[in-house]
Amino acid sequence: EILIQNVTKIYPMGESKVYALRDISLSIKQGEFVCLLGPSGSGKSTLLYVIGGLEEANEGRVDIFGERITDYDQNQLSLFRRNYIGFVFQSFNLFTRHTASENVQIPLFFARRDKRTRKEQADGLLELVGLKDRILHKPGELSGGQQQRVSIARALVSDPPLILADEPTGNLDSKTGKEIIELFVNLNKDNGKTIIIATHDKAVAQFAHKIVYLRDGCIQNVEENKI
Amino acid sequence: EILIQNVTKIYPMGESKVYALRDISLSIKQGEFVCLLGPSGSGKSTLLYVIGGLEEANEGRVDIFGERITDYDQNQLSLFRRNYIGFVFQSFNLFTRHTASENVQIPLFFARRDKRTRKEQADGLLELVGLKDRILHKPGELSGGQQQRVSIARALVSDPPLILADEPTGNLDSKTGKEIIELFVNLNKDNGKTIIIATHDKAVAQFAHKIVYLRDGCIQNVEENKI
Ligand SMILES: Nc1ncnc2c1ncn2[C@@H]1O[C@H](COP(=O)(O)OP(=O)(O)OP(=O)(O)O)[C@@H](O)[C@H]1O
Ligand SMILES: Nc1ncnc2c1ncn2[C@@H]1O[C@H](COP(=O)(O)OP(=O)(O)OP(=O)(O)O)[C@@H](O)[C@H]1O
Ligand SMILES: [Mg+2]
Numbered sequence: 001e002i003l004i005q006n007v008t009k010i011y012p013m014g015e016s017k018v019y020a021l022r023d024i025s026l027s028i029k030q031g032e033f034v035c036l037l038g039p040s041g042s043g044k045s046t047l048l049y050v051i052g053g054l055e056e057a058n059e060g061r062v063d064i065f066g067e068r069i070t071d072y073d074q075n076q077l078s079l080f081r082r083n084y085i086g087f088v089f090q091s092f093n094l095f096t097r098h099t100a101s102e103n104v105q106i107p108l109f110f111a112r113r114d115k116r117t118r119k120e121q122a123d124g125l126l127e128l129v130g131l132k133d134r135i136l137h138k139p140g141e142l143s144g145g146q147q148q149r150v151s152i153a154r155a156l157v158s159d160p161p162l163i164l165a166d167e168p169t170g171n172l173d174s175k176t177g178k179e180i181i182e183l184f185v186n187l188n189k190d191n192g193k194t195i196i197i198a199t200h201d202k203a204v205a206q207f208a209h210k211i212v213y214l215r216d217g218c219i220q221n222v223e224e225n226k227i
Numbered sequence: 228e229i230l231i232q233n234v235t236k237i238y239p240m241g242e243s244k245v246y247a248l249r250d251i252s253l254s255i256k257q258g259e260f261v262c263l264l265g266p267s268g269s270g271k272s273t274l275l276y277v278i279g280g281l282e283e284a285n286e287g288r289v290d291i292f293g294e295r296i297t298d299y300d301q302n303q304l305s306l307f308r309r310n311y312i313g314f315v316f317q318s319f320n321l322f323t324r325h326t327a328s329e330n331v332q333i334p335l336f337f338a339r340r341d342k343r344t345r346k347e348q349a350d351g352l353l354e355l356v357g358l359k360d361r362i363l364h365k366p367g368e369l370s371g372g373q374q375q376r377v378s379i380a381r382a383l384v385s386d387p388p389l390i391l392a393d394e395p396t397g398n399l400d401s402k403t404g405k406e407i408i409e410l411f412v413n414l415n416k417d418n419g420k421t422i423i424i425a426t427h428d429k430a431v432a433q434f435a436h437k438i439v440y441l442r443d444g445c446i447q448n449v450e451e452n453k454i
């Protein structure tokens with residue numbers, strides 16, 4: 001399970017401070033599908049970063065699958081992320097000089113698969129997200145929604161048990177968006193992956209076991225969905 | 228008015244080609260509010276780039292307010308854009324080393340306003356999009372939806388007669404998204420601006436005079452909305 005206890009995240013801004021997260025506590029069971037909803041600026045991305053060990057909390061603790069990641073140093077965090085977490089970024093974060101296929105292969109370098117297996121695995125996933133004909137395109141040669149799907153494929157390719165997705169359908173039309181949501185739902189139902197999605201898309205929320213409402217860095221409400 | 232005649236845009240990809248736009252013809256009246264809808268990869272951004280003179284068509288002509296921009300060289304295009312067009316980019320394109328206020332002030336340098344007027348105008352617009360408390364933040368210190376709103380403010384600050392917006396609500400919750408749509412609707416109704424919005428958000432389409440459906444680089448259908 002994932003345990004977030006009394007997490008506070010403060011960004012210093014010159015003389016003042018931004019309280020991006022205020023005393024957040026939340027527990028997520030293994031295999032749960034969780035949605036983070038909330039207005040722009042309410043702290044969704046920051047919460048995902050803290051869970052993923054990409055940002056350090058000022059206060060509080062985060063435990064993931066029994067490991068206290070808030071105690072880890074950069075190397076331990078890096079290793080943990082590589083083995084356990086697939087992260088879909090809100091602004092994609094793709095390598096601009098590499099093709100879609102190369103971008104998706106990157107997590108597999110650490111798993112030390114041979115080149116042919118890496119390529120097969122990466123391209124198979126790109127086909128799954130509808131990008132079979134865009135495998136050799138670099139990010140600058142892709143539409144916004146295509147870049148978003150490369151970012152999704154990259155997060156999934158090493159088959160991580162925890163997926164953190166930051167607005168994964170923001171640049172997609174409703175049909176393509178549904179296909180992506182279906183992909184996440186299947187990974188959750190069939191493969192038992194724990195999934196936390198920050199989104200503005202209410203269509204995603206209907207599939208969640210749990211909906212967490214954020215506002216101004218605080219949890220306003222948690223809704224349990226009977227699925 | 229805006230006249231697009233038989234526009235084709237081809238991207239060469241090694242041995243093959245991508246037909247991003249195929250023989251597109253479309254006329255838009257001055258003061259019209261137009262929505263471009265279509266699946267991810269269908270050509271929306273490319274069409275906006277060609278209209279805005281940011282990409283060169285391989286075939287066809289584009290006339291805007293009586294000027295044949297497809298005949299213009301880079302300098303003429305640059306001047307035309309500066310005077311007539313506000314462009315909201317799908318991936319924001321903000322200067323990362325400058326604050327939100329400085330980013331929004333940039334189009335006003337060409338209008339040669341003094342520093343105090345520029346700052347007032349820029350900050351006024353940032354307040355209008357809900358970013359009064361984020362004026363001194365750089366893009367890396369802003370949420371995704373906040374960066375998107377800075378990009379919107381920057382496109383509007385020099386009061387251009389033509390606004391081209393590429394998925395301006397993609398990173399916004401529905402409440403903030405509605406406020407942005409309302410802003411565009413008012414600029415169209417009260418200030419007579421011509422607005423072309425590429426979007427996946429059907430909530431935007433309901434306000435459009437005209438909805439253009441794209442698929443695989445072609446216009447599938449044009450719907451006139453009685454508003
Ligand atoms: N520089 C390029 N080189 C090759 N192909 C390109 C290039 N830029 C865009 N494309 C391709 O052209 C097609 C249209 O791209 P465009 O960005 O206009 O789509 P879009 O409708 O805006 O999609 P989205 O909704 O995902 O933003 C896409 O299939 C894309 O892969
Ligand atoms: N590096 C930073 N320095 C200062 N303030 C920051 C920084 N990063 C984020 N913030 C602020 O923290 C708050 C939360 O940001 P966050 O990105 O988590 O919001 P969000 O819920 O993901 O928003 P969106 O829906 O727009 O993506 C925002 O008000 C933002 O301005
Ligand atoms: Mg965010």
Ligand SMILES: [Mg+2]
Binds near residue numbers: 144271273
């Ligand atoms: Mg686009």
